[in-house]
Each structure stands twice: as structure tokens, then as C-alpha cells.
Amino acid sequence: MTGTRRQKFWDWGYEDTVLSADEEQRLLGNYASRFGVDNFDRMPVPKADDIELSACRLRIPAALERICTTDHLERLCHTYGKSFMDTLRAFSHDFANAPDVIAYPETEADVVAVLDWAGDAKAAVIPFGGGSSVVGGTEPAVDGSFEGTISLDLARLDHVLEIDHTSRTASIQAGIFGPALEAALKPEGLTLRHFPQSFEFSTLGGWIATRSGGHFATLYTHIDDFVENLRVVTPAGIVESRRLPGSGAGPSPDRLFMGSEGALGVITEASVRLQNRPKFRASIAVSFDDFYQAADAVRVISQAGLYPSNLRLLDPVEARINGAGDGDHAIVVLAFESADHDVETWLDRGLEICAEFGGTFERDTAGAAGAQRSGAAGAWREAFIRMPYYREVLVPAGVINATFETAITWDRFRDFHHRCKTATEDAIKRATGKSGVVTCRFTHVYPDGPAPYFTWHAVGRHGALPQQWDEIKGAASNAIIDAGGTITHHHAVGRDHMPWYVKQRPKLFGDVLAAAKSSLDPSGVLNPGVLVL
């Protein structure tokens, strides 16, 4: 719930924002022709009144009535994130895991009070930012040892508390949504420039708790490096780190809470490092005959110390599907931006490297104002923003359009890419009986490796969709872990990735996290089932 417009409880976006009939038809038409389907059997959009919820199991203390609700629609809206299975279960009227209560703290003291209540009542507390998790991070799916569940929605802790122009930082409450945060900074000439795909419906605290990935394809990829300090409410008390530009005093306290996914504490405030708003921009799409050759160009650029703001590689099919290519060529979107200096020198060198690897481009369109909003780059950008809306059309039609993302070192990239792609293709064939489509792009790039992001498309069968999903998602996740990658580069672990996360992380580090949780959350009320088993 942000402002007066209501978010859909069954999928992405506001209730009043849907694909047009034309878009729907085009979208389904594409799948129909690609998969040889005559027409799709579509489940109807669920209505809140048709969904039954079990009675609230918790008694709200009088002092907390002011900030708590058991409203039917609120409970629906706080059940699911935005994954394929979330949407499918919403369309299936399955809201068995709806929270009993939603709490909207208005102050930090409210957060403390809710945690105290939860401890007394043996209720699980699920911190909730924008609810855009695609990994089950905010679903109140907890084991039977709890007497009930509370979704702790930080949306009212949404103030920019202080802007420090000299240090170019701001202290901001964690519940602020992306657009409100940027709107508050814009008149000051400042920007956080952290634009995950979920930007419109995710919060600063959510970004930090999940180590989200943002706008910059290199250098400042995760939110992590933008965080100057944190204030975190835990059942054991409040943790506040110092505002420091850097420190070597022991292991970083902030890094413990970055990626802690609500299991160690509730992030209530952060100071974040800002940028001046860019004045200089140069952007261009470079075409390559071969995906791996394009990847080599990206690698060399990533190791050249040029730090482009965008360095995204789309494989030929991904480029075509998103209107950014002809299907035969891989596309690299290369962009630089700066508030301080013209970036043509940087772009020139980036393009030289592309050319060395056989990349072709039309130089005259580069650097033009607004170039990043036109051509292949512009097509990609538009598709990127619309993408989350596809699901509510596709899922009820039995079409699976899902993604998984990871990271791997350059030396293993080719083999890794091949294994992940093949494993997913094979699983789609096995699970659905039909060939699917698996595409890949790079969302972020490091000197020592890329963060490949895979999208897969399959036509499933109503009734069998959960099993089909599990088989394909499981095969892809197994391939990632077996081939040495990370189960997530920026989508987080949540409940969905736990089996693979447990394989990935050093066992003793799991023990350390459990020890940290025992110390900070001795009753174990915070987001149980996430990160700590």
C-alpha cells in the first residue's frame, strides 16, 4: 500500500496499471506461435472477496491497535512477493500463509513494541518493505512452532531525515520507496541512482536487507557500497554503526546486516552515499556476431578501469525478444555518465575495445542527448520496465516466464553458461514435453566475472504447473551450484533459495549466522526459515 493507489494483491503494480488489450494479445500471440499453442486457457484475475482467510490467531495489544490491522485486503497484499509461484498461488486463491496481522510502525519505538509483543506472543515477524521479493522473502510461511505471524510493513517510516551536501550523503528511513526517495533528493541536485527493476515498488531498507543490484553495471553494483551506516532494531536492542566513509576497525558491522533479509534485525534507517545528478551522458549499442566474443569485449572493458554505468550484454534471442536486436547478433549496451565531466573519451576507449572484438556500432548516434532512451538501448529500457507486468497475463495462461541470476568468474563463464542453459532447457523439455527458450544477459559486470541473468520461457499445463516449476527451477539451481556460481547475485535467498544457499555457503558460516541470530533474536521471531535453519 503506497499512497492512495492500491497495489494488486495478486501481482505486480498498482491495480490501475495493466497491460493494454493489444499488449496482452501481442504477448500471448508471441508465445502461441513460438510454442505452437492454439489458444490459452486463462484463469480469471482473483477477487479479494472470493478468497477466504483463516481467522486471525493473534490478539493485538491495545497499545498497538493504532498501527495494526487485520483487514482482509491488507492480509492478501502481505502474503506474497512477485515470483511465478506467488502469482500462480494468488490466481489459485491459495492464501494459506496470509499474515494474521499487519503492523505499520510510525516510529522506531513502534518497531521495538511490535518485536516485544511478538516475543511474548510467540509470533513470527516478517519485515516487509515493498513486497517485491521473487524468492519468498516476505511470505509468512513459518513452521508450526509459532502462534501466528505479523507482517511488519515499514512503509510509514519513509522520511528523508537529513541531507549532508558536503559529504553528499543522506540519512533516510528504511521504509521509503524508490520514487519518493529520488523525488526528495532531486530538488537538491542529488540522486542515489539505485534503480533495481523493482524500483517503483521496493524500499531502501528492502534493498539493503537483500543486497539488491541497481543502476550501475560496474563498480557500484549492489546497494552495499552506498551504505554509510545503518540503524537496526533487533529483539536484543538497537544496533547503530557510526557514519564513516571507511573503517578498518574489525569486521564491518554494516556488512553483517547487508543481506540479512530481516532474519537478524529490522533496518530502520541508513545513511547512504549519493551522487550529483549526471549532466553528461553517452550511450551506444554495439552489435556482435557472437555472444562469447561480445562477452570477451565486456570482460576487457570491465578490466580497463573505465567504469561504465552500463555494460549490459544481451544474447541474440534476448535482444530480439526485447526489441533490441535481430536475433542473430548479441548486443552490448555501453554507457557512461557523469555529473563532472564529458564522457566521450571514456566511450571512445570502450568502443575501441568493442571494435577489437569485432563489435560494430553507429558512432554518430552515440553521446546524443537522450541516446540511452532511443535505439536498441531505449527498446531494452522500455522492455525492462514493462517486463514485470507480463506475469499477470502469462501465469494464468499457464505460461512460465521466469528468471534466475547468478555470478561466476570469467575463466569458468563459457562452461558455466552452457551448463546452466542446457540444464534449464533439458528440464523444460522433461517437465513440459516441449522445448522452451532460455536466454541470457549480463546485469552487472566485475573485473573478475559477470553476473549472468537467465530468462526462461515454457508453456506448462494447468494443474501441473507447481511440479513443472519445481523441476525446472530445481534443475537450474542445481546447475548453478554444481558449476560453481552463486544461487543469487541480487535477488536474495528468501525461502525459495534456501536449499541451494545452504550448499553454497561454508557450513561454519551458517553456524556463525545461527550464533548471531541467537544473540540478536534469542526467541527466533524474525523472518524464521530465512538464512538460518
Next chain:
Amino acid sequence: MTGTRRQKFWDWGYEDTVLSADEEQRLLGNYASRFGVDNFDRMPVPKADDIELSACRLRIPAALERICTTDHLERLCHTYGKSFMDTLRAFSHDFANAPDVIAYPETEADVVAVLDWAGDAKAAVIPFGGGSSVVGGTEPAVDGSFEGTISLDLARLDHVLEIDHTSRTASIQAGIFGPALEAALKPEGLTLRHFPQSFEFSTLGGWIATRSGGHFATLYTHIDDFVENLRVVTPAGIVESRRLPGSGAGPSPDRLFMGSEGALGVITEASVRLQNRPKFRASIAVSFDDFYQAADAVRVISQAGLYPSNLRLLDPVEARINGAGDGDHAIVVLAFESADHDVETWLDRGLEICAEFGGTFERDTAGAAGAQRSGAAGAWREAFIRMPYYREVLVPAGVINATFETAITWDRFRDFHHRCKTATEDAIKRATGKSGVVTCRFTHVYPDGPAPYFTWHAVGRHGALPQQWDEIKGAASNAIIDAGGTITHHHAVGRDHMPWYVKQRPKLFGDVLAAAKSSLDPSGVLNPGVLVL
């Protein structure tokens, strides 16, 4: 002990490397005239044979005799780091905290065996890299609950295991010293480019365990960002993280061990991110009438996205003392380097910013080959390398030449700098009865603040030196903490900074570290007294 040359047990460097008689005379002459001292009463250089050590309290298991020693000189060499108080105590023949045994593991299994033995024998284990700690990090000063102490010297785990040219990384054993590491990478055209002042006598594992600060003044300041993965032996078992260019799967395991100072585990291997050796360099010293105006220029450059390799500000007195200025002007050393592209465009923009803040420079010397080794920048570089050798002349003469370093956000910098400087000056006057000299430089710079590094000079009195030191060091440390800084930016916490570190860190984070230690080191044998109380 590296190679056949022996390090001094009483101070910095190899036994055969000392200041020349001329250098000594000039150095002491400077202090004599500055402080109005006729001549200095000098303690003689200690001789190993004159120092008595208490008998070894531990019985080395037969299986470990191969890698363990109780040699007199080895015990002396593993008692102290390189702080003022270390040197003073060495010159005073005070080796009460000498380790009972020094273990030189040759394999990871040896490390495991030593930890097992220590657990059984109730002995404390102090991981030892190069022994260059200036904060008591490697001194076997443990409480009476231990039956003895083992200095675990990693020097024989010094191999470069694998170089990955594609990802530009290398897997390296933790005990390798800086020069050997760079020598192994040089023929491959690669470099880690992590050059702390201790470079010659410190190790990769030591850098990571202490979050050391290196060559780059911006962007890649600490070793942290160069670490791709870690392998760590703990009493509970081995922790190995995946080689990943980036990940968002929960809190970073590596970040827990970065800065863990041997209290959570023994780092035995790391994969580190390398650079191609730079081909293009441009360096220039810029002169400013005013220190704070120079700091403003540095701030704007640090926020411009130019990422200079050097951006070090010296205050007028610091510049003069190091032969890099006339004493009336602050100096900014601005340098860029790249293996990929000419950096003149970057330097031009950096100098434009300097000029906007009143900086003056001779452009024609900029960018010349070897410019960073000539002029003010060159003088500074030479002084930087010689500096550690001054102590063994000054300390026995009763002269205190010491440093402390910190970080602070830009908005608080002026007040912070003033408070730290004044508190130290006042304490010197109080403790010694004479005015001292306190100077400041920036070692590293971030968009949201600098890392100021203070040097102070005082003439003390034999017999009273420990108390004088405590009073001055305590006042400076109190000022840092009270004014919002960090007790260390890259020197680490060790035993010396613990009282202020405990004030600085969030209390609950201290509890988490204690919980982590209980989990990884249940008998508490690892570097007791450091980080966890």
C-alpha cells in the same frame, strides 16, 4: 624471519639495514633544534644474548617438533610488533610476553594440528604474518588462564598456487610477503598493487586480517575489495568461500574474516583480484595556501568519479618535514595510472578542480615518465619508505615520533581535525612539558570523507616514556572517538585500540562477534584479548 636475512627483533627491517650515521645525525639534529635539546641520552641497541626469557611452558608434541621452535632469537622476534611502545620495551630488555613456542606450519594440516594441540594444551595461538602490527596485534600478551602461548608464523605458507589470467585473479597462500607476491606476478604482467607502508615486511594474510590500506588513495583503498575468496582454518573446522566476482547470497562470509585479526580463524589462502601492470602514469604535486582549501579540492575530486590512484594531501608542516614543501603550503599529490589508456584527460580534469580551489602547479612536469619519483611527490615517496627506520634511532633517544589514523565524513572534517590536533598538542604539552608537533595528511579519500593520518613528535623523558605515551595516545584516541571518527582506518585494533574500539562499535555487534568466536573457536585459543573481550 624471511629468507636468510634476519629481521631485527627490536624494530623495523633487516639487521643489515640501518640509517647511515649521517641520516641519524640529521634526524636527531632536527629534533634537537626543534625542541631545544642539547644532546640526547641514547639507550644502546639491545643484544639478544643480554635478554633473559622465562622457560618455555609448553611441551611440543613429537609430531609437531618438525615445525616448532623455542629458539631464543625466534622468541624475541615474535614478541613485538612495530609500535613506539614495542621498540621502547625491546630497548628496555622487557620481553615478558615472549611466546613460548613459534610454529611454522608448512601445510594447512599443520595449522590444524597446531590449533588442535593448543586446544588440548590450553595454549593461546597468536597468528603472525610479518609482525608489522603497530597496535599490539601479534604480541602474545594473554591473561593468566592460558598455560602458554604459541606464535603461529605463516611465513612458510608462501606460494602463489594458481594464476587465472582470464579473470585476472590469483590463488595465493596467506603467508607470502609483499615483495615475493609482486615478484611472482610480475613475469605474468600482473600486480596486486597493494602497497601498505609495511609492504616489505607484511603478508597477504596479515593484510586481510587487518583490513590494511594500500596503494590506491581512492576506490580500492583497503585490501577488502581485492579479496575474491578466502580459506580460513578455525578450531571448529575449515571455512572456504566460493570464488565469486560478486554475490548477494546473504551477508558476505568473507567480510566476517576481513578484519578479524586472527581472533576468529587463521587465513591460509585467498584468491585476490589483480591489475595489469600500469603503462600510463601521470602525477603532479599541487600547492595550496590553505590546508582546508586543499581539503575542499580533494573532496570535489573524490566526488567527481575520476578515481585517481593518488590523492594525498599533506599539511604544510608535514610537507616540509618530508621535503615536499616549504612549510607554508599544503601539498596535494594527484596521480592517475592505467594499464589501458592514457590518463592525461583524467589528470587535466583533476587539475582544473585544483585550480578552482586556488591550487597551483607546474603542468609541464606532469605526466612525464617517472614523475611520481621526482619533485615533491618523489620526496614524499622516499620519506614514506624511510620513515619506519627512524624509530630505532628516535625511541632510544627518548623522542616519540608516532602516528594515528582515522576516517571522518567531510561535513565534520574541519572540526574533527581541529579537535584531534588540539587534543594531541595539549596532551604532549601536559605530558612532556614541551610543545610538540602534530601534522596531518590524508592517506585515502572517499566521496563521503577522508582518512586523516596524524603524525606527532614529542621529546619525552627516559623513565617516564610509557606514562607520557599513554597520556598522549589516550588523549588522541579519546578525541577521535568523541568527535565521531573511527579508532582505526587501516592500522587495525589489536590490543592497543581495544578500549576505544569497544566504545566505537555497536555493543550488540560486539556480542555477535563473541557469539561468532564461540562458534568457531569454542576454547577461545585464537589471539585472546583481540576484538572479543
